[in-house]
Amino acid sequence: MKFCSQCAAPVVAKVPLGDNRVRFVCESCQTIHYQNPKLVVGCLPVWQDRILLCKRAIEPRYGLWTLPAGFMENHETTEQAAMRETWEEAEAKVVNLQLYTVFSLPHISQVYFMFRAELPEPKFAPGSESLEVALFSEAEIPWDNIAFPVIKQTLNQYFLDKVANHFPVHVANVIKPFKEQCIHSVLSLP
Amino acid sequence: MKFCSQCAAPVVAKVPLGDNRVRFVCESCQTIHYQNPKLVVGCLPVWQDRILLCKRAIEPRYGLWTLPAGFMENHETTEQAAMRETWEEAEAKVVNLQLYTVFSLPHISQVYFMFRAELPEPKFAPGSESLEVALFSEAEIPWDNIAFPVIKQTLNQYFLDKVANHFPVHVANVIKPFKEQCIHSVLSLP
Numbered sequence: 001m002k003f004c005s006q007c008a009a010p011v012v013a014k015v016p017l018g019d020n021r022v023r024f025v026c027e028s029c030q031t032i033h034y035q036n037p038k039l040v041v042g043c044l045p046v047w048q049d050r051i052l053l054c055k056r057a058i059e060p061r062y063g064l065w066t067l068p069a070g071f072m073e074n075h076e077t078t079e080q081a082a083m084r085e086t087w088e089e090a091e092a093k094v095v096n097l098q099l100y101t102v103f104s105l106p107h108i109s110q111v112y113f114m115f116r117a118e119l120p121e122p123k124f125a126p127g128s129e130s131l132e133v134a135l136f137s138e139a140e141i142p143w144d145n146i147a148f149p150v151i152k153q154t155l156n157q158y159f160l161d162k163v164a165n166h167f168p169v170h171v172a173n174v175i176k177p178f179k180e181q182c183i184h185s186v187l188s189l190p
Numbered sequence: 191m192k193f194c195s196q197c198a199a200p201v202v203a204k205v206p207l208g209d210n211r212v213r214f215v216c217e218s219c220q221t222i223h224y225q226n227p228k229l230v231v232g233c234l235p236v237w238q239d240r241i242l243l244c245k246r247a248i249e250p251r252y253g254l255w256t257l258p259a260g261f262m263e264n265h266e267t268t269e270q271a272a273m274r275e276t277w278e279e280a281e282a283k284v285v286n287l288q289l290y291t292v293f294s295l296p297h298i299s300q301v302y303f304m305f306r307a308e309l310p311e312p313k314f315a316p317g318s319e320s321l322e323v324a325l326f327s328e329a330e331i332p333w334d335n336i337a338f339p340v341i342k343q344t345l346n347q348y349f350l351d352k353v354a355n356h357f358p359v360h361v362a363n364v365i366k367p368f369k370e371q372c373i374h375s376v377l378s379l380p
Contacts, residue, residue: 001195008193037262038226039301072227077294077363078301099361104267111268169359171289173267
């Protein structure tokens with residue numbers, strides 16, 4: 001962030017009065033520009049004993065397989081976001097959504113939020129962000145070509161929990177080093 | 191948003207190519223400024239059969255009681271955010287955090303994320319955003335003076351679940367009308 005989105009004056013990075021973190025602050029109109037983590041919401045769509053995966057038609061991880069998921073939009077619920085992403089990426093309608101995995105990825109300030117969901121019928125097709133969409137049994141899943149670690153962990157956990165037919169909500173974190181440009185925020189922690 | 195935070199040119203509200211929602215777009219440097227929901231993360235701190243509540247020293251809802259909670263910051267996990275807020279608002283250290291309630295509030299584009307947590311000892315004090323901090327049994331809770339409906343629902347659910355000593359994760363939504371200034375986003379839904 002270089003300029004104030006309210007008045008176009010240059011912003012400075014500083015700790016506002018009464019705060020304990022570096023923020024982008026406009027010294028002209030006094031607006032404090034807070035930046036917060038984003039929610040990535042998606043589904044693990046199940047049809048009989050198979051899971052619906054999408055082959056990515058976009059970067060990052062073009063050509064690798066993933067569960068339908070994407071950034072939650074303003075003015076929707078988490079379930080609506082999960083259903084919308086499943087429709088946009090796989091042209092599939094899902095029902096009976098149950099929260100399943102929650103992953104914090106602090107190095108990129110994202111929280112993943114994945115629901116188990118039922119595909120009432122095996123109807124799907126690649127959306128504009130997918131090259132291909134298909135159903136996979138556990139043995140058929142392209143385990144070496146999954147786009148994101150949190151998606152692989154969600155799939156692994158699903159097949160573990162399926163043995164006992166018990167699917168509690170799993171909360172976990174993926175801890176990696178921060179990128180250099182983020183370090184000023186870290187140093188400002190109390 | 192009026193000006194581009196990258197180049198200070200005025201932004202326009204339009205649907206970018208390949209998108210289906212109105213975004214703030216800079217037609218000078220082509221930056222698309224996405225806006226996404228914020229996570230509000232907090233704790234329900236338990237000491238024996240009592241819950242720790244904070245009396246708000248800030249608006250909105252000055253003087254009403256709430257659980258310690260606030261906006262999740264970049265570069266932290268959900269548990270770290272919940273512990274930080276509990277320290278900032280109640281100067282209390284909590285352990286053994288368990289995800290408990292998740293509420294989507296689409297009218298204000300927020301997702302609440304509340305953890306049950308144990309207070310290992312009854313040590314606490316008002317932080318700068320609290321007038322007072324205290325432990326309450328179910329009968330003592332100031333039910334008519336709770337600051338936010340989702341906090342009241344979390345407290346109600348806790349005492350219901352306590353009867354069976356079983357605390358599953360609850361996912362729910364609070365649906366209210368959008369404010370008028372938000373309607374352009376709603377109309378752009380596919």
